[in-house]
Structure formats: C-alpha cells, structure tokens
Amino acid sequence: MRLMATYDFMETMRNTNQWLGATAQAVGSYPGVAMMPNPAFQWLRAWGEVTERAFERMVVKPDWGIGSVVGEDGRDHLVDIVTEVERPFGNLIHFKVQSRKQMKRRVLVVSPMSGHYATLARSTVISLLPDCDVYVTDWHNARDIPLSDGKFDIEDYTLYLVDFMKHLGPNTHVIAICQPAPLALAATAYLAEEDPKAQPRSLTLIGGPIDPDATPTEVTDFGNRVTMGQLEHSMIQRVGYKYKGVGRKVYPGLLQLSSFIAMNIDRHATAFADQIHRAAKGESSDHDRHNKFYDEYLAVMDMTAEFYLSTVERIFKGLEIAKNEFTVAGKKVDIGKITDVAVKTVEGEDDDISAPGQCVAALALCTGLPDSKKAHHLEPGAGHYGIFAGKSWRTNIRPLVLDFIDQNSGPRVVGGKDSRGSRNAGEGDNDAPFKGGAVPV
Missing domain, CATH: 3.40.50.1820 (Alpha/Beta hydrolase fold, catalytic domain)
Known part of the structure; x- marks a missing residue:
C-alpha cells in the first residue's frame, strides 16, 4: 500500500503542476490584465503555457502523425x-x-x-x-x-x-x-x-x-554499482487507483523521466527558460522545435x-x-x-x-x-x-x-504464395527492380 501511495503521490504532484500552469496561463491571458503595463503578467502567462503543456504531456501517448x-x-x-x-x-x-x-x-x-x-x-x-x-x-x-x-x-x-x-x-x-x-x-x-x-x-x-x-x-x-535489492526498493512502485493496472508493480514512467532529466539538468533548464522567453514574446508555436522534441521526450510509460x-x-x-x-x-x-x-x-x-x-x-x-x-x-x-x-x-x-x-533478400514468392500462405497483392510487381523513393525530412 505504501508503494501505491507513492505512485499516487507522484501523479498528484504532476496533476497539481499541470493545474497550476493552466491557472497561470488563464490569469495572465485575461483582457483586463492587458491594461496593466507590467510585463510580469506576460511572463506569468508564458510560464503557465509552457508548464501546463509539459506536465500534461507526461501521461499522453503521442500520435504517430504519419498521414501520407x-x-x-x-x-x-x-x-x-x-x-x-x-x-x-x-x-x-x-x-x-x-x-x-x-x-x-x-x-x-x-x-x-x-x-x-x-x-x-x-x-x-x-x-x-x-x-x-x-x-x-x-x-x-x-x-x-x-x-x-x-x-x-x-x-x-x-x-x-x-x-x-x-x-x-x-x-x-x-x-x-x-x-x-x-x-x-x-x-x-x-x-x-x-x-x-x-x-x-x-x-x-x-x-x-x-x-x-x-x-x-x-x-x-x-547497473553494476546498485544491488537488485536496492533497485527494487527504490525504483519499483504499485500502480495507483487511477489506472486499469491498479496494484501492478512497475518502474514508473515519471520516475524514469526524473532520471532522464537529471542526466542533463542544465541543458533542460536552459531549454525551458528559453521557451518561456519565446512564449512571452509570442514567438512560440504548437509545433516549434522545442515542443516537437519535448512532446515526445516527456511522454513516458511505465515498465x-x-x-x-x-x-x-x-x-x-x-x-x-x-x-x-x-x-x-x-x-x-x-x-x-x-x-x-x-x-x-x-x-x-x-x-x-x-x-x-x-x-x-x-x-x-x-x-x-x-x-x-x-x-x-x-x-x-x-x-x-x-x-x-x-x-x-x-x-x-x-x-x-x-x-x-x-x-540479403531471397525470393519473396514460393509456389505463388508469400510466407504467410496468401497470394501477394501485387505479384506482378514483386520481382521488378526497386527504384527507390523520396525521403521525408
């Protein structure tokens, strides 16, 4: 139960930070605030925008985004x-x-x-x-x-x-x-x-x-320095009540993410500070370089x-x-x-x-x-x-x-059938020389 409580505590902290970011963004975006010349409200909105997005992405599975x-x-x-x-x-x-x-x-x-x-x-x-x-x-x-x-x-x-x-x-x-x-x-x-x-x-x-x-x-x-007992005690938790896997022992994604970030903490801190600055100046976008990278990097899963x-x-x-x-x-x-x-x-x-x-x-x-x-x-x-x-x-x-x-490609068709026993859809083209194709950037 202690391990389940720890898992739920981490999720509560993530949820709280997401809410704080959304609240700051909403307050900093009120039209009435714009009448005040103090740039602090612009920075509040920008901080909220970046913070809310970051903590929200941690529990969202990214889309493949491959349409054609x-x-x-x-x-x-x-x-x-x-x-x-x-x-x-x-x-x-x-x-x-x-x-x-x-x-x-x-x-x-x-x-x-x-x-x-x-x-x-x-x-x-x-x-x-x-x-x-x-x-x-x-x-x-x-x-x-x-x-x-x-x-x-x-x-x-x-x-x-x-x-x-x-x-x-x-x-x-x-x-x-x-x-x-x-x-x-x-x-x-x-x-x-x-x-x-x-x-x-x-x-x-x-x-x-x-x-x-x-x-x-x-x-x-x-891996060599830490004992298996230390790993199990410090890294393993039980999934909390919010998810279908409640009670399952996992290495939580949020815990993994903290380790990822700790490896290059200065670089990540600079990246987020720069993104807040861009957001305050209106230079950020939904799919800019920062968001494109961190939308994937922050989306972690439990093992x-x-x-x-x-x-x-x-x-x-x-x-x-x-x-x-x-x-x-x-x-x-x-x-x-x-x-x-x-x-x-x-x-x-x-x-x-x-x-x-x-x-x-x-x-x-x-x-x-x-x-x-x-x-x-x-x-x-x-x-x-x-x-x-x-x-x-x-x-x-x-x-x-x-x-x-x-x-190292052998013949694809054996007896008119592919390896799974079904007719190839384009068997007339299967042995044609390959001509290649464009590589998206």
Missing part, C-alpha cells in the same frame, strides 16, 4: 495504421500504404521498451516508409494493463518477438533499435532451433547493449517491474547474452545456431548510452554465421539518438541498411 507518404509514382498515398497481432503487453502494427504496389522490402522495426513509447522511432519509420513495407512493435504502458493479464519479463518479450517474426514470415528484415537488440538476437537464435523456416532474412542491430561490459558507460556503471529488474539482472549484471547463456522458458538459446540470417551492427562514435563495442559484440557471438553475412558500421560523430532517428541515420546509416537488406 510520397510513392515512387510521385503521388501522396494515405497511410493506415493497422493492428496485425494484438497482445496484452504489445501489438504488432502495420503502416499500410493505400494504393501502392507490393513492396520488395518487408521490415519489422523493433522499438525499445525503455521508458518511452514506440513513437520515439517515428523518424525511423517515416524514413523507411517510401521504400519499405513497415511493421512496428507497439508496446503498451504497464499502468493500463490489468493484473489479470499476468507478468511480462525479458523472456516474455523475446517470445513476443518470436511470434511477431513467425507472423510476418521468413521474407522479413528486422531492425532492432537500442534496448531490444540483445533480445531480437535471442529471438532469432530461438527460431533457428525451433522453427528455422520462420527466421528473418536479415537482422540489423542499432546501438544495443549486447555486451554492456565491452565499453562501460554511466548506464552500465549504475513492468519484472521486465525492468530482469533486464538489469540478466542483460547488464549477468551478461547472459554476452556469454551466450540466455534461456527462454527453461531452454538455452544458442546464438551460434544462427547460420543463414545476415547480421549487421550499427554504432555511434559518440554514443554515451550504448558505447562503441557493446553492439558489435553480437558478430562474435554468431559463430555459425559466415563472415560474408556479417557487417558493421561505426558512424563518426554520432550520438545515441542520431544513429536511428537523427541526421546520421537519414544521410548515412539508412542507405547502408537498405543496401544490406537488398544484398
């Missing part, structure tokens, strides 16, 4: 987001582009479950849509999942990926971003033994902690306690993936069993979360894979976010990943 994409025919094609597989802790969604022929490349983007929603990979999805048929793992906020739906740890996460890969079939190319990289590798190895025909064609791992000890960072140091704790204990402390000792449902997963899935790793030279050396360790683990099916790219001057959503991704990494996919 330009095809190679030069026309805008509407995009529908369709749920392919629905599960309690996460769905497989499909960005279905209307009136477009079947694409040669089918890509599964495995989004991270590390405090933010899958929409954190929006830029990645937008950049891939013109050239690929894109699917994404859309993880749910643990606060909204009833206790009756059971637990969800890293083994469950891995089995979700296995099921999603099976659903999409063997002509799929998987791109795992950051946190899920080791589990995507494990899921592929699991399929290599259990259902080899369902393995993806290629696996691209971007900035993931395959071997966290290869190059220590502040994140890995924290189940068992997922967070098992990630720290088994991936960072126990190094089960790095040592090839990971087990799923009591069965050891041997990464060396991957023999025909091309694997590419991508790292950023200035990545301070998953530093260079952590992700490329995956290639050494793939002992059964020939060197011709292994690739690595180190992006000069790129940070963590840049290697999957920033300028480095758009200008350098994305083209390399698409080339890697093309080099």
Whole structure:
C-alpha cells in the first residue's frame, strides 16, 4: 500500500503542476490584465503555457502523425495504421500504404521498451516508409494493463518477438533499435532451433547493449554499482487507483523521466527558460522545435517491474547474452545456431548510452554465421539518438541498411504464395527492380 501511495503521490504532484500552469496561463491571458503595463503578467502567462503543456504531456501517448507518404509514382498515398497481432503487453502494427504496389522490402522495426513509447522511432519509420513495407512493435504502458493479464519479463518479450517474426514470415528484415537488440538476437537464435523456416532474412542491430561490459558507460556503471535489492526498493512502485493496472508493480514512467532529466539538468533548464522567453514574446508555436522534441521526450510509460529488474539482472549484471547463456522458458538459446540470417551492427562514435563495442559484440557471438553475412558500421560523430532517428541515420546509416537488406533478400514468392500462405497483392510487381523513393525530412 505504501508503494501505491507513492505512485499516487507522484501523479498528484504532476496533476497539481499541470493545474497550476493552466491557472497561470488563464490569469495572465485575461483582457483586463492587458491594461496593466507590467510585463510580469506576460511572463506569468508564458510560464503557465509552457508548464501546463509539459506536465500534461507526461501521461499522453503521442500520435504517430504519419498521414501520407510520397510513392515512387510521385503521388501522396494515405497511410493506415493497422493492428496485425494484438497482445496484452504489445501489438504488432502495420503502416499500410493505400494504393501502392507490393513492396520488395518487408521490415519489422523493433522499438525499445525503455521508458518511452514506440513513437520515439517515428523518424525511423517515416524514413523507411517510401521504400519499405513497415511493421512496428507497439508496446503498451504497464499502468493500463490489468493484473489479470499476468507478468511480462525479458523472456516474455523475446517470445513476443518470436511470434511477431513467425507472423510476418521468413521474407522479413528486422531492425532492432537500442534496448531490444540483445533480445531480437535471442529471438532469432530461438527460431533457428525451433522453427528455422520462420527466421528473418536479415537482422540489423542499432546501438544495443549486447555486451554492456565491452565499453562501460554511466548506464552500465549504475547497473553494476546498485544491488537488485536496492533497485527494487527504490525504483519499483504499485500502480495507483487511477489506472486499469491498479496494484501492478512497475518502474514508473515519471520516475524514469526524473532520471532522464537529471542526466542533463542544465541543458533542460536552459531549454525551458528559453521557451518561456519565446512564449512571452509570442514567438512560440504548437509545433516549434522545442515542443516537437519535448512532446515526445516527456511522454513516458511505465515498465513492468519484472521486465525492468530482469533486464538489469540478466542483460547488464549477468551478461547472459554476452556469454551466450540466455534461456527462454527453461531452454538455452544458442546464438551460434544462427547460420543463414545476415547480421549487421550499427554504432555511434559518440554514443554515451550504448558505447562503441557493446553492439558489435553480437558478430562474435554468431559463430555459425559466415563472415560474408556479417557487417558493421561505426558512424563518426554520432550520438545515441542520431544513429536511428537523427541526421546520421537519414544521410548515412539508412542507405547502408537498405543496401544490406537488398544484398540479403531471397525470393519473396514460393509456389505463388508469400510466407504467410496468401497470394501477394501485387505479384506482378514483386520481382521488378526497386527504384527507390523520396525521403521525408
């Protein structure tokens, strides 16, 4: 009950700050106030506007905001987001582009479950849509999942990926971003033994902690320094009465957000002070650079306690993936069993979360894979976010990943059917040379 009270206290404080911001904005916006020449009221309104928006965004799941994409025919094609597989802790969604022929490349983007929603990979999805048929793992906020739906740890996460890969079939190319990289590798190895025909064609791992000890960072140091008992005592709370997951043990999004901000407190304080100044001068807008970034950054989600704790204990402390000792449902997963899935790793030279050396360790683990099916790219001057959503991704990494996919694409059609047993919608176009498409900026 104490932990539930703590969760509700944090939500109460967030709600109170949102109300204070809205009140300040309303008071500072009264016409009567404008008759007073004191600029304090302008600053009050501006402070309220920025504060209310910031605290309101913390409990709102962002929209994907992808309405259309330009095809190679030069026309805008509407995009529908369709749920392919629905599960309690996460769905497989499909960005279905209307009136477009079947694409040669089918890509599964495995989004991270590390405090933010899958929409954190929006830029990645937008950049891939013109050239690929894109699917994404859309993880749910643990606060909204009833206790009756059971637990969800890293083994469950891995089995979700296995099921999603099976659903999409063997002509799929998987791109795992950051946190899920080791589990995507494990899921592929699991399929290599259990259902080899369902393995993806290629696996691209971007900035993931395959071997966290290869190059220590502040994140890995924290994981090694703190005991599991300390983590559970200080980080885990029970969801309060406001949400469907009441009573579920979670690592709260608001607590995670405080850690994110604390890492760069001076930078965030300056950004908000500057935004208040712009709002007071009437220079801010609903989708300006500040709001566009912080609408996503501040939108955090709760993780189940068992997922967070098992990630720290088994991936960072126990190094089960790095040592090839990971087990799923009591069965050891041997990464060396991957023999025909091309694997590419991508790292950023200035990545301070998953530093260079952590992700490329995956290639050494793939002992059964020939060197011709292994690739690595180190992006000069790129940070963590840049290697999957920033300028480095758009200008350098994305083209390399698409080339890697093309080099490792097998025949899509077997016996007139696709990998899921259904006729291809545009089978006449499936083997046509790919001509590419425009990349939205």
